[in-house]
Amino acid sequence: METTLPIAEIARRSGVRASALRFYEERGLIHAERSAGGQRRFARSTLRRIAFILFAQKIGLSLEEVAAELAKLPDGRTPTRGDWEQLSAAWTARIDARIAELERLREGLTGCIGCGCLSLTHCKLTNPGDRVGAKGPGARFWMG
Amino acid sequence: METTLPIAEIARRSGVRASALRFYEERGLIHAERSAGGQRRFARSTLRRIAFILFAQKIGLSLEEVAAELAKLPDGRTPTRGDWEQLSAAWTARIDARIAELERLREGLTGCIGCGCLSLTHCKLTNPGDRVGAKGPGARFWMG
DNA sequence: GCTTGACTTCAAGTGAGCTTGAATTTCTAG
DNA sequence: CTAGAAATTCAAGCTCACTTGAAGTCAAGC
Numbered sequence: 001m002e003t004t005l006p007i008a009e010i011a012r013r014s015g016v017r018a019s020a021l022r023f024y025e026e027r028g029l030i031h032a033e034r035s036a037g038g039q040r041r042f043a044r045s046t047l048r049r050i051a052f053i054l055f056a057q058k059i060g061l062s063l064e065e066v067a068a069e070l071a072k073l074p075d076g077r078t079p080t081r082g083d084w085e086q087l088s089a090a091w092t093a094r095i096d097a098r099i100a101e102l103e104r105l106r107e108g109l110t111g112c113i114g115c116g117c118l119s120l121t122h123c124k125l126t127n128p129g130d131r132v133g134a135k136g137p138g139a140r141f142w143m144g
Numbered sequence: 145m146e147t148t149l150p151i152a153e154i155a156r157r158s159g160v161r162a163s164a165l166r167f168y169e170e171r172g173l174i175h176a177e178r179s180a181g182g183q184r185r186f187a188r189s190t191l192r193r194i195a196f197i198l199f200a201q202k203i204g205l206s207l208e209e210v211a212a213e214l215a216k217l218p219d220g221r222t223p224t225r226g227d228w229e230q231l232s233a234a235w236t237a238r239i240d241a242r243i244a245e246l247e248r249l250r251e252g253l254t255g256c257i258g259c260g261c262l263s264l265t266h267c268k269l270t271n272p273g274d275r276v277g278a279k280g281p282g283a284r285f286w287m288g
Numbered sequence: 289g290c291t292t293g294a295c296t297t298c299a300a301g302t303g304a305g306c307t308t309g310a311a312t313t314t315c316t317a318g
Numbered sequence: 319c320t321a322g323a324a325a326t327t328c329a330a331g332c333t334c335a336c337t338t339g340a341a342g343t344c345a346a347g348c
Binding site for chain 2: 294295296297
Binding site: 055058059088089091092095096098099101102103105106108109 | 249
C-alpha cells in the first residue's frame, strides 16, 4: 500500500479539483512531497486537512483564516483526533453566532421586516419623520 | 419637503456608498429620476428597496437573485407593506435551510467532526480501508 | 460671476477563490 | 522503447460586488 497519493487521486477522493489543490499548496494550506521527477505526492493525512478546509469554508472562514487555523497544528507529527477537536472547538461559537444572526433576520422578516428599515407602518410610528436621516453618516447601520 | 433625494443623501441614510448605488442602478436594482442637469434623484421609497437589497444579501442572495425578486414588485405604484411581505415570505424557508445546515455542521464538529471526512477513529471503523476512495469521482461529496 | 463641492460617465482596478490554456515533462502500460 | 495519460509551471482569465481615478459638468453660496 503506497503511502503517498498523486494529485489526481487526492482530487478524486476529496472532490476538490487538482487546480484548487495546487492553489491550496501555494497558499500553504496543504503540503506535498515531490517525486524524483518533481510531481506532487500527498500524504494520506492531507485528505483530512482538505476536509477541514472545506468544512471551515462552509462555516464562512476565508482561506487566510483557515491557513491561520491550520498553522496551529503540530509540525512534526500527524495530527491526532485531539488536535483536530481543539481546532474545531472554537468554531462552535462562530456557528452559533451565525445561527443567531439568521434567526434575528428571520424575526425581522416575519415581524417588522427588519425594524427601522423595511417596515412601512410600524416603523413609521417608532421612527416618525424619517429620523434615521438625522443620525449622520455611518456605514450600513441598517444591517450592521 | 422635497420628494426626491440626491445620491449623497441616499448614501448617507442607507449607509451604502454612492458608487454602490450607481452600480445597483446599472444592474436595475434601483431606479432614479434625473434632474434637468442629469443628476440622479431618488424617490424616498428607494431607501426601502435598498434595505431589502441589504437584507437579501445578508441571507445569502446574489445581486442577480435580488434583482429577480425585486422584479416581482408592482410597476406602477409604490409597493405596499403587503407587497414587501409577499416578497420576503419565501425567504423564511431559505433562512431555515441555512440554519439547519449550520446545525448539521455543528453536529459534525462536536461529534464525529463530519462523519466520513474528519473523524480519525470513529470513521475508520465505519469506513474501513478508506472506502470513500472506491466511490469514484464526484464533486465535493464530503460536504455537498 | 466665481468658487467650491457634489455630481456625472467611463474605464480600469481590487480581492477572493479559483479555472483555463500553453508549452513541456514525467510516469506507466504494453 | 514508445505511446499516451497525467503531471508540471506560469501567466492570464473569470465571477462577484464593488471601488478608484480621471476628466469633465452641475448646483449653491457669496
